[in-house]
Amino acid sequence: MEQSTLIRRGIGLRGVDPYNVSLGYTLFAHLTSPGIVKLIDNYGEEVHRWVLPYRPGRHAQLLKNGNLAYNGVHPDAPRLFPLWQKYRGGVMMEVDPAGNVVSEHCDPLAHHDQHHLDNGELLYTTVEGVEFEKAKSVLGGIPNSEAPDNKVYADCIKHVSPSGELLWSWKAIDHLDPKKFVLQPHYPREHWPLINSIYPLQDGNILASLRSVSAVIIISRETGEVIWHLDSTIVAQQHCASELSNGDILIFDNGTFRHHESATYSRVIQVKREDKSIVWEYRDPHPMTFFTPFMGGAQRLKNENTLITEAAFGRIFEVTKKGELVWEYINPDFADYKGLDAKEIEKYFDYPANALFRAYKYAPHEIPWLHPN
Template identity: 40%
Template sequence: MPPVEQIKAKRAGIGLRACDRGRAFPGFTLFAPQSGGGKVYLIDLDGNAVHTWQMPYAPGNSGYLTERGTYFYNGKTVENSARYISRQPWKGGAALEADWSGRILWEVRHPDHHHDGIRLRNGNVLLICLAQLPDYLVSQVKGGLPGTEHDGKMYADYLVEMTTDGQVVWDWRTWEHLDPVIDRIAAVQDQREAWTHANGLAELTNGDIVVSFRNISTVIIIDRRTGEIIWKLGAPPLSGQHAPTPLPNGNLLLFDNGPHRLDHSMTFSRVIEVELASKRIVWKYQERREYEFYSPRISNAQRLPNGNTLICEGDFGRLFEVTVDGELVWEFVNPYFGQGPTGQNNRVFRAYRYSAEEIGRAKATAVAL
């Protein structure tokens, strides 16, 4: 008999696990395995890879198709650097845009970039970056395990807007706008190396910026003109959330990871839709037995044109689609495992579904650009 497979996810089943063609949104799903060395996959509803890109960097950490059909990618550069961020698994370093064939149209680099970057409507690039927190603020930051700073230092996030030729035109620093006492590290057991730990960006239609901070379990909206925080949601209800996604109805979709809930004794994940004006949760997806759906890190959700929601349970490479009533209509587990810091894994930072029309536009970029 062959030896028993030692990776639990492989024993449980990989690839396509369910597909209700009558109710799943027809299209193609895009994802880049975190340990895949920069290989990006586009699969059909049957789980077949219909196209791949080979990026010059490993994911650092996500990518998506732009409105004009190009592929925007955050890459992880390899540097021998004394910078704190160079030793972190969520490091980035580069953002680029590629056409359908994988040809790089432009690339910018920033040594402090991590987690996420997006292409703004004005054509510029917005990056999450990390910097050392001013010394006088370290003792003021509340929460976390005392003495777990990095050599007595703490780090916090700032945003940088760059042109595609690398010129910095705007920046925004968390420590100039957040309160170290009020915006405390949410989990008592968390390390105090990083105060805020930003992990997601989005641009609203009016140009304002949405930012998610994992360590303080907080999402904010920044007025793009003044730099002021004009909206904030923290813990509870949030817990280590990722991927703030504006919806056409004006609400915000979030993957609420749940590693340290202040209002619940159990760790579990859920996807929530939040109405901005009232801050009420107006829709959510979570398992009836809550512990059966849990990704403590990474992950995202996308509202599809038919009203369904595509969910990436990132830590386990599980991509699935549910109806508005929470019924599962499609499920796929990333079969592309790679070597990570703690062994073989199939983690996926984010996944997105695109229509045939959007993929047609992406194919045209290989000729038009």
């Protein structure tokens, strides 16, 4: 009998409503693959793949020019602490449909998120070591759980030119109030506040998701100060905060240690910036059956459907504005971390997994090279 619960329950395409699903193709990178990115159609058929020289450093996206933006794991990055091996990146590539590298920017301390801007510039997350005396200002977390060199690694955001010149930067240690952004008690003190997504807003400011303090913030591009703060009374270890066309914020809210609730479930919420009210929410009709303790993604599509990534279980699905499921796909590929130069986490994740960080969907006209005629 099949021993993997995920495989036993069914993999690949699980269902499609051809009348209400959005037209298009879904892109994803299997995290424990050696560097494979797939593009599939609404019937679960693979229509294109890239085979890249680095394992995924989280996710991939398509750019407006049709090329692939890929965040790969830097082969020579320092080994800061064990879980760094899970979510680090460092090689930010633009690759054409044939797999040719158009450009590449390397930063061995980069992690989680990157944005290839339309002008060739990059906005991405990285870390810096904070010496022990200064790190004492960081509050919370598991006592005496700093990184092996007795440091706390604090997040930074960098904006660089196509040639790699630093245009703008921001440091959490300089701009976050440690009393407002306290590490939750079950988190190691090795990394604060663990930025897992950044997003350039229409007004020029920066939206960021801070996982280990359960916060979504807006950073003033001009001053570096926090000018908007959604705290742990609303979100719980959330991911993938993005801005919608009307200025609202879409968030994948993981739900681990959510306030005042003992039953754990994930949800996707749309938050109005003006008063922080939730104006749209998706949760499963049986809430506890939709949950990922880490990672996760949400993308609002042109027809108002939402593509959701239940990341730890390799599940991608699409729902309508009314919350009706119209498409579901389970990544059929499973592998562990052996052979991927990540020995530090082989014991943490010693099982074949089909996990994804995020998936994205694109309309046919956004991929002209796929059907040139």
